[in-house]
Amino acid sequence: MAGVLALLFPKNDEWQLALIERVTTHSGDRHSGQISFPGGKYEAGDGILMNTALREAHEEVGVAPNVVNMLGALTELYIPVSNYLVHPFVGWMDHAPVFQPQWSEVQSVLEVPFHALEDPATLQTTDIRVANNMTFKEVPYFSLSGKVVWGATAMILSELLEVAAGRG
Numbered sequence: 694m695a696g697v698l699a700l701l702f703p704k705n706d707e708w709q710l711a712l713i714e715r716v717t718t719h720s721g722d723r724h725s726g727q728i729s730f731p732g733g734k735y736e737a738g739d740g741i742l743m744n745t746a747l748r749e750a751h752e753e754v755g756v757a758p759n760v761v762n763m764l765g766a767l768t769e770l771y772i773p774v775s776n777y778l779v780h781p782f783v784g785w786m787d788h789a790p791v792f793q794p795q796w797s798e799v800q801s802v803l804e805v806p807f808h809a810l811e812d813p814a815t816l817q818t819t820d821i822r823v824a825n826n827m828t829f830k831e832v833p834y835f836s837l838s839g840k841v842v843w844g845a846t847a848m849i850l851s852e853l854l855e856v857a858a859g860r861g
Contacts, residue, residue: 695777696745697732699767699853700756701807704789708807710853711792713753714800714840728803728842730781730849731756742780754802755793760786767852772845774823781849783856803838810835810854819843 700711712728731750739745743766747758761784769780792802809815818831821843834843835850842850 694735694742694745695733695779696735696739696742696747696749697730697779697781697849698746698750698761699730699781699783699849700750700761700790701783701785702789703787704804705806709789709804710807710810711754711756711790712803712805712837712842712846713794714803716796716798716800727844727846728837728840729846732779732781734777743782746780746782747784753795753799754790755795756786756790760790762786767849767856770845770848779845779849781852783853803840805837807857809837810850 701708702711703709711731713731715727715729731753732746733749733753735742735745739748743763747761750756750761751758764783764785767781767783769778771778794802815835815837816833817836818833819841820828820830821832821841822828832843833847834841835847
């Protein structure tokens with residue numbers, strides 16, 4: 694099991710969403726180089742999965758759990774390639790955080806204006822090569838900050854948009 698945090702915060706008079714670009718050199722990480730939410734594996738000391746998401750966000754981007762106002766959970770999602778059941782949580786801050794990435798895991802932090810997710814032009818499709826002999830065809834993705842945001846992260850973003858629009 695794993696917990697991830699969709700963190701919303703105000704900046705430049707609009708809501709932003711924090712995503713991370715995972716380092717490409719992290720050994721054993723099947724998601725290296727991908728764009729994701731801050732998050733990771735459940736640990737016994739977490740108690741509940743929401744705490745996992747908050748702990749991992751603190752470790753990966755330096756956001757203290759006590760400054761995040763939790764809104765709730767989105768639908769859990771199974772990730773076959775890593776064999777994790779991911780539990781996404783949504784939280785917000787009343788100010789823009791000063792991100793402090795954990796450079797061993799996080800290459801960069803993306804601050805994405807929420808309205809960019811609502812722009813139909815950001816949703817596109819592409820072929821994605823995932824192994825030497827495997828390519829996924831016509832994969833839907835969000836084009837955000839010049840990055841391809843696909844897979845579980847894109848699915849969670851889609852649900853977040855539905856919930857924000859009152860349809861979920």
